[in-house]
Amino acid sequence: MSGQTTAYSIVEPTLRAKRVAGVIIVFYAVLTIIPLVWIALTSIKSPPDSISYPPKVIPFVHFEPTIEGYCNLFTTRSRQTPEYLATLPPPAGRCETIAREKNLVVVSESKYIPRFVNSVVIAFGSTALAVFLGTLAAYGFSRFRVPLKDDLMFFILSTRMMPPIAVAIPIFLMYRELGLQDTRLGMILLYTSVNISLAVWLLKGFIDEIPREYEEAAMIDGYTRIQAFRKVVLPQAATGIAATAIFCMIFAWNEYAFAVLLTSGDAQTAPPFIPIIIGEGGQDWPAVAAGTTLFLIPIVVFTVLMRKHLLRGITFGAVRK
Amino acid sequence: MTLPTSRRLIEKAAVATPPALSGRIRGLSDRAIAWLFISPTIILLLAINIFPLIWTIWLSFTNYRANRPNAPLRDVGLAHYIDILTNPDIWAAMQVTARFVIATIAIQTVLGFLLAWLIDRKFRGAGFWTTVILLPMMLSPAVVGNFWTFLYQPQIGLFNYMVAFVSGIPPSSFQMLGDVKLSPWAIVLVDSWMWTPYVMLICLAGLRSIPDYIYEAAEVDRASKWRQFWTITLPMALPFIMLAVLFRGIENFKMFDMVNLLTGGGPGSTTEVASITLKREAFEKWRTGYSSAFAIILFVTVFGLANIYVKALNAVKAR
Numbered sequence: 001m002s003g004q005t006t007a008y009s010i011v012e013p014t015l016r017a018k019r020v021a022g023v024i025i026v027f028y029a030v031l032t033i034i035p036l037v038w039i040a041l042t043s044i045k046s047p048p049d050s051i052s053y054p055p056k057v058i059p060f061v062h063f064e065p066t067i068e069g070y071c072n073l074f075t076t077r078s079r080q081t082p083e084y085l086a087t088l089p090p091p092a093g094r095c096e097t098i099a100r101e102k103n104l105v106v107v108s109e110s111k112y113i114p115r116f117v118n119s120v121v122i123a124f125g126s127t128a129l130a131v132f133l134g135t136l137a138a139y140g141f142s143r144f145r146v147p148l149k150d151d152l153m154f155f156i157l158s159t160r161m162m163p164p165i166a167v168a169i170p171i172f173l174m175y176r177e178l179g180l181q182d183t184r185l186g187m188i189l190l191y192t193s194v195n196i197s198l199a200v201w202l203l204k205g206f207i208d209e210i211p212r213e214y215e216e217a218a219m220i221d222g223y224t225r226i227q228a229f230r231k232v233v234l235p236q237a238a239t240g241i242a243a244t245a246i247f248c249m250i251f252a253w254n255e256y257a258f259a260v261l262l263t264s265g266d267a268q269t270a271p272p273f274i275p276i277i278i279g280e281g282g283q284d285w286p287a288v289a290a291g292t293t294l295f296l297i298p299i300v301v302f303t304v305l306m307r308k309h310l311l312r313g314i315t316f317g318a319v320r321k
Numbered sequence: 322m323t324l325p326t327s328r329r330l331i332e333k334a335a336v337a338t339p340p341a342l343s344g345r346i347r348g349l350s351d352r353a354i355a356w357l358f359i360s361p362t363i364i365l366l367l368a369i370n371i372f373p374l375i376w377t378i379w380l381s382f383t384n385y386r387a388n389r390p391n392a393p394l395r396d397v398g399l400a401h402y403i404d405i406l407t408n409p410d411i412w413a414a415m416q417v418t419a420r421f422v423i424a425t426i427a428i429q430t431v432l433g434f435l436l437a438w439l440i441d442r443k444f445r446g447a448g449f450w451t452t453v454i455l456l457p458m459m460l461s462p463a464v465v466g467n468f469w470t471f472l473y474q475p476q477i478g479l480f481n482y483m484v485a486f487v488s489g490i491p492p493s494s495f496q497m498l499g500d501v502k503l504s505p506w507a508i509v510l511v512d513s514w515m516w517t518p519y520v521m522l523i524c525l526a527g528l529r530s531i532p533d534y535i536y537e538a539a540e541v542d543r544a545s546k547w548r549q550f551w552t553i554t555l556p557m558a559l560p561f562i563m564l565a566v567l568f569r570g571i572e573n574f575k576m577f578d579m580v581n582l583l584t585g586g587g588p589g590s591t592t593e594v595a596s597i598t599l600k601r602e603a604f605e606k607w608r609t610g611y612s613s614a615f616a617i618i619l620f621v622t623v624f625g626l627a628n629i630y631v632k633a634l635n636a637v638k639a640r
Contacts, residue, residue, distance in 0.1 A: 022442075026450055032456075036457070055479055136361065163596050165600050166617075168603075168604075196365060254460065254461035254462065256461065300460075
């Protein structure tokens with residue numbers, strides 16, 4: 001760190017203050033990241049390594065990395081006698097080999113991939129729907145004089161204040177009547193209704209920032225209102241729409257309470273599934289860690305991409321910068 | 322958004338439209354478009370939020386049980402509400418919730434503001450480390466919370482090992498999740514680990530919204546740093562801090578996923594927050610009518626508290 005100050009200001013923190021602040025922040029950041037690093041490390045340990053005392057930290061030095069956790073995540077296995085195993089053809093693939101060493105045979109694929117696919121489909125479906133409806137509504141609220149506008153906007157926000165369990169009771173009954181219980185469509189509609197408040201509030205903020213003069217100019221030139229919306233406003237709002245979409249997607253991806261109460265089989269997403277991954281004799285922590293790692297990676301990537309818009313997203317557009 | 326691109330867009334728009342259209346049909350009226358655009362959202366919310374809410378209110382006056390849909394339905398009037406408001410177990414759950422909300426908000430506000438203030442010292446690499454600190458809050462509380470049960474294992478867990486390493490007490494001598502005294506704090510710790518960055522980010526926006534010239538003026542007037550902090554920094558960042566507290570308060574009042582996975586309300590009922598009680602009544606005991614009444618009480622509580630708080634927030638902002 002060089003001490004040169006080109007534009008000197010009396011309110012610029014001193015070099016020492018900066019250093020102390022930097023050290024404390026780095027310390028906190030390292031502390032806060034440990035659980036995440038531990039998830040990734042556990043996913044490449046063997047079950048005995050994962051529960052050893054003292055903990056094994058550095059791969060190749062303290063423990064030998066293995067893909068066993070990922071194998072256990074993706075497969076179900078059953079225990080067989082050595083005599084029976086001897087009669088089998090040689091193992092095909094790494095996972096089979098690892099299983100054979102423990103007198104196990106791979107029986108079938110686990111449910112992780114279908115659950116993951118459910119998460120993807122439901123997240124994308126509800127995001128697309130919420131952003132589509134939200135963009136229209138946000139434009140309506142931003143540009144037109146709507147009666148009771150503030151009340152409607154507040155009504156849209158207030159739907160977020162309900163505890164999810166409270167919402168789940170009637171939704172459970174309603175979906176049972178409509179046959180939407182444990183279906184992807186039901187979850188998409190539910191997540192859309194939760195996400196739409198975020199989408200409307202965020203997008204209204206983004207559209208408010210686009211000067212009305214652009215559309216008015218286009219309309220003077222003969223565009224209809226809808227044409228002006230499509231060809232002038234939408235391209236201008238593209239960044240905002242993308243940011244909103246990612247926030248909606250993250251919510252749907254992370255959601256647990258509705259998923260655990262309203263889905264149990266066909267439409268179950270990954271969050272309620274990962275905690276119930278069990279191996280022989282209790283939780284199979286490397287497999288849980290492997291499932292968690294794969295589940296978290298997309299969000300980590302999105303967070304890094306979205307860091308400039310994070311503030312706006314988490315405060316429903318109340319704080320802009 | 323840059324002006325040149327927008328101008329180009331307008332030019333493109335101006336060229337692309339046939340002049341014959343101008344002045345003729347304008348398509349739908351603005352009023353029609355406004356309703357066309359807004360009504361799908363309202364209809365969806367009415368169908369999936371308001372209709373169920375009304376249904377919940379209706380159920381709360383009946384003895385309906387979702388696992389016996391064909392049992393005769395009886396109108397019980399306000400019996401459920403009276404029962405809930407006089408039930409010591411419900412009050413215990415509300416107290417656990419209140420303690421949880423207060424503890425997490427206190428920790429996260431103080432720590433979050435402190436971190437934001439440190440980041441605002443603008444040291445090199447602040448941007449990168451801020452992103453690192455922000456990571457936990459974007460992740461699924463359920464999936465990550467579940468992994469904390471592993472970190473909290475008495476003998477093999479990393480958390481116990483690290484505490485033992487620092488303090489010297491044996492790592493198997495305390496159980497974060499199994500101990501009546503420690504388990505509430507285990508949850509507060511995970512919640513704070515996840516959500517302190519949230520408060521930090523909002524506080525950081527507040528600190529950055531304070532213009533430099535105010536500090537320069539204070540510096541010219543020879544106000545001490547300490548005094549500058551109490552008379553400039555804190556009052557000007559207060560609306561932001563209050564906003565963060567509002568969002569955290571509402572979220573933690575609804576808290577379900579992390580508690581459900583970490584302790585499930587236990588040991589005993591020491592960590593049984595309101596949402597857990599509600600889940601037990603509604604989806605384990607299947608007392609649908611009773612739990613509907615509890616759901617309505619919870620909603621009215623959070624809605625009422627939030628409204629009072631927003632009034633206070635606006636008063637602070639208007640100052």
